[in-house]
Amino acid sequence: MSSDLSEIEKHDDSHTELNAHTDALLPDPGMHEHHWRPTDVDPKAEKRAERQVSLFLGLSALCSVLFVVAYFTVKPGYDGDVWAGYGASNLALGTTLGFALLFLGIGVIQWARKLVIDVEVSEERHSAASSPATREVAVAELKAALHESGMARRPFIRNAMIGSAALLGLPAIVMLKDLGQTNAQITEEQPYPGAGLEHTVWDAGVRVVRDVVGTPIRPGDLEIGDLVNAEPSTIFDGSLHGAPLQIAKSKAATVLLRMDPTDIAHDVTRNWSVEGIVAYSKICTHVGCPISLNERTTHHLLCPCHQSTFDLADHGKVLFGPAGRHLPQLPLGVDSDGFLVALSDYPEPVGVSYWERNTYDIDEIFDDWSKDHAADAEQYGYKEGGQ
Secondary structure, three states, rough: OOHHHHHHHHHHHHOOOOOOOOOOOOOOOOOOOOOHHHHHHHHHHHHHHHHHHHHHHHHHHHHHHHHHHHHHHOOOOOOOOOEEOOEHHHHHHHHHHHHHHHHHHHHHHHHHHHHOOOOOOOOOOOOOOOOOHHHHHHHHHEEEEEEOOOOOOOHHHHHHHHHHHHHHEEEEHHHHHHHHHHHHHHHHOOOOOOOOOOOOOOOOOOOOEEEOOHHHOOOHOOOOOOOOEEEHHHOOOOOOOOHHHHHHHHHEEEEEEOOOHHHHHHHHHHHOOOOOOEEEEEEEEOOOOOOEEEEEEEEEEEOOOOEEEEEEEOOOEEOOOOOOOOOOOOOOEEEOOOOEEOOOOOOOOOOOOOOOOOOOHHHHHHHHHHHHHHHHHHHHHOOOOOO
């Protein structure tokens, strides 16, 4: 062991002590011999490379145009065109857009590899902070590099690249059409009941029924503390099908809660209740999660996603969490058969905020609702002050 240690010590002593501040610690290995590219020494090779780059950029532009053609000519959807057993629209759009990006990338890479000036540069290390003079030199070198890249000497390639990149923006612009109509357009046209973000299928006289089974509800069916997931009877009457049915059901989702009428803490909540039964949108106003975690003794409704908490005894106001506004309340009444019905649609949009949405104070919302619906709601037992 001692002999081994002595050998190690001898070995260590043989090395020169390094100093980080000493210049030229190691001999300069020098630069490898520079190998010129064929395009640097052969004008024919240079022209050939220029044609190759232009070809790829032109193919990219062609594919972008073909994308737009396919978008408008190939029929999409379940009953659309089919190629080799696949949806023709997706196949055409994916292929043309993919090759447009591929050819553009190949063209730019070939330009950089074969035509941009090939110079090897070495320099000593220096501090990270550059002096103003050095920065001026760097800017001058960048300008020189721009000139040496061939942008000025090869206008055909330059214009081809600009054109192909510009045409590549066409697919992105065309695909904006798939965003569909604006909310204002949908609301105005009303292609089906409750279309758009501002309305649901709830309406005056529409019965409140249990979700899934669709059975109507009388006030006496609920005991104090009961929470029921509800939907409008429209969901079950067969008038809606497919996507409109699913959209209507998701927006109209409602929770019913019965509490002691003396626990109701806000006049608006009391006006829109029936024997202590209140109805609120089931959609959290934060990011749209379905909420139904009920604290029975406090009448607080908790969202399981981000813990926003709403007070159902006080117009659904936010008590805790990231939600920015109260839960919309559905005005309730009773029809001639004694079943719970809505007095109108929700007086304000349900769910999360969107661009055109304005948020109003609950008293202002109630005043607007009273002007438009209070008189008609009297046939369902409505009277200000509660039923």
